[in-house]
Amino acid sequence: MNTFFIEFRDPLFGIIIFFVLVFMITVSSYWWSKYTNKEKIKSLDKFLKDLKQTPSVEEMQNLISKGNLSIKSWMLLASLYSKNGDFEKSLDIYNELLKVDDGLNTRELMFLLGKTYFKAGFLERAKQIFLNILKNNPRTPEALKYLLLVYEYMRDYDSAFEVLEPLDELEHNIELDAHYLRAMRLINDDTMDMDAKAQQLLDIYKHDGDLTYMVFEYIFRINPELAWKNFDGSKSELLVDILWSLDSDKLDLDIISKNSFLKELYTARGDIKEVTKSSVFELDVLINLDTKSNATLSFEYICDGCKQIFPFAFHRCSSCHAIDTVGVELSLVKSYYRTDSEENNSFQ
Ligand SMILES: [Zn+2]
Numbered sequence: 001m002n003t004f005f006i007e008f009r010d011p012l013f014g015i016i017i018f019f020v021l022v023f024m025i026t027v028s029s030y031w032w033s034k035y036t037n038k039e040k041i042k043s044l045d046k047f048l049k050d051l052k053q054t055p056s057v058e059e060m061q062n063l064i065s066k067g068n069l070s071i072k073s074w075m076l077l078a079s080l081y082s083k084n085g086d087f088e089k090s091l092d093i094y095n096e097l098l099k100v101d102d103g104l105n106t107r108e109l110m111f112l113l114g115k116t117y118f119k120a121g122f123l124e125r126a127k128q129i130f131l132n133i134l135k136n137n138p139r140t141p142e143a144l145k146y147l148l149l150v151y152e153y154m155r156d157y158d159s160a161f162e163v164l165e166p167l168d169e170l171e172h173n174i175e176l177d178a179h180y181l182r183a184m185r186l187i188n189d190d191t192m193d194m195d196a197k198a199q200q201l202l203d204i205y206k207h208d209g210d211l212t213y214m215v216f217e218y219i220f221r222i223n224p225e226l227a228w229k230n231f232d233g234s235k236s237e238l239l240v241d242i243l244w245s246l247d248s249d250k251l252d253l254d255i256i257s258k259n260s261f262l263k264e265l266y267t268a269r270g271d272i273k274e275v276t277k278s279s280v281f282e283l284d285v286l287i288n289l290d291t292k293s294n295a296t297l298s299f300e301y302i303c304d305g306c307k308q309i310f311p312f313a314f315h316r317c318s319s320c321h322a323i324d325t326v327g328v329e330l331s332l333v334k335s336y337y338r339t340d341s342e343e344n345n346s347f348q
Helices: 002-009 011-052 057-066 071-083 087-100 106-120 123-136 141-153 157-169 175-187 194-208 212-222 224-229 240-244 253-257 260-269 281-289 336-346
Strands: 295-303 326-334
Touching: 057 087, 071 087, 071 106, 087 106, 106 123, 106 141, 123 141, 141 157, 141 175, 157 175, 175 194, 175 212, 194 212, 194 224, 212 224, 212 240, 240 260, 240 295, 240 326, 253 260, 260 281, 281 295, 281 326
Parallel strands: none
Antiparallel strands: 295 326
């Protein structure tokens, strides 16, 4: 017994016990952290799975009617669905919210519902919603602007002009909208002679110098001679894609020979040999290649308002709805047309 007590009191024994305890604590904390990490991953997986599975309409109706989530949170969720292109889900949420709304958010919900119908392409429904908002609140500029867009997309230009009046009364600058609507009405008028349309489009353009791209895109297409006659050399860069795609027999060499950008452009395309270099990188490369390669120009369209890039030209930006904000960006690409022609020739 005495031996045992002596050994128990031995400092070496204490050190051994200490290290055993440290070892046990380390091992148990290692296993504990491993276990908790596993549980965390499990719950994260479940959360991500739940996030991917959007609630059904019935589940959503239940959730909204229970009122566990605030209306603002549901509105945020609906706007996220809309941004991701799931308009159906977004519309379901707004419609359900309108059923339980106590009147405090009705106007905002109606506006968001109308906007989503517009984005989803349900123009008639969007129109009814905006008209409904304006019946009770005629001085709602945002609803007026969207109603204008709806009428424009429906090609109901007379009604669109009627919307400009209240916007004007609310001190919104409507001049560009009015010019644009006049131009749209002209271009889409099937009963009018094309030359008469071109002349009236030029009148709109000459009034304030607005809508250059829109007017010249149309006139270069139907009457290049008239377009060159009214051509403003300072707008060459804005119209670069239209000029680049003009047929060789439609060029006005007198005007081209007096404009340095046009000389560079058509030398790069191989129609003339007026310059040996260009300050525009893409044109400079093409001039130096001297049509010996199958490179050509490609175009992208950027909105000066929201900086969104589009593969096609536009007159009203589909993202920010600004008018006449198109800018053209050049890039060099492989010419499939030239390659195909060469391949076709090789079989002859
Ligand atoms: Zn834009």
